[in-house]
Amino acid sequence: MCIFCRIASGELPASVVYEDERTIVFLDIQPINPGHVLVVPKTHAESLADLSPEDAGQMMRVGQMMDQALRQSQLHCEGVNLFLADGKAAGQEVGHVHLHVFPRFEGDDFSLNLESFDRSTPGREQLNETAKKLKQAVDSL
Numbered sequence: 001m002c003i004f005c006r007i008a009s010g011e012l013p014a015s016v017v018y019e020d021e022r023t024i025v026f027l028d029i030q031p032i033n034p035g036h037v038l039v040v041p042k043t044h045a046e047s048l049a050d051l052s053p054e055d056a057g058q059m060m061r062v063g064q065m066m067d068q069a070l071r072q073s074q075l076h077c078e079g080v081n082l083f084l085a086d087g088k089a090a091g092q093e094v095g096h097v098h099l100h101v102f103p104r105f106e107g108d109d110f111s112l113n114l115e116s117f118d119r120s121t122p123g124r125e126q127l128n129e130t131a132k133k134l135k136q137a138v139d140s141l
Helices: 003-008 053-072 124-139
Strands: 016-019 023-027 037-041 079-083 099-104
Touching: 003 023, 003 037, 016 053, 023 053, 037 053, 053 079, 053 099
Parallel strands: none
Antiparallel strands: 016 023, 023 037, 037 099, 079 099
16 A cells, blocks of 8 residues: 555554545645645555546645635645656656645745746647647547
C-alpha cells in the first residue's frame, strides 16, 4: 500500500484539512509556502489517466475549494498555484496521483522557471501536425 493510501486509510498521520468520500486533503510535509496542501483521491491510481473521471473531477473541484480557502484564510496568499506532476519524467515523486495547491505571494522565492526555459516557437505547419496526432489519439479513446 502506498504512503498516500496509508494516510487516506488513517494508518499514517497527516494534518488533514478536508475529507469527503472520494478525496482527502492534507498539508504537504515539505511545503513551498505555509498552507501548501495535497488533494489526494482515496482510490489508488498512479496517474491521472488511471483515475476515474468522477475521481478526477472531484479532485479538481476540491482543488478549487482549497484555492478559495487559501485566499480567504489568514495565511499569506496573493495567488495560488495548482500543480499536478503526472509521471516520473514530469517530477512525480509519489506513485499516487495528487494535486498540489499552494499559496503564492510576491517575493516568496519560488519559481517554476517557465520564463527562463528556452521554448521554441514552432511554425503553423508543425503545430497543425502535432494537433493532428493528438486529435487521432483523442478519437481513439
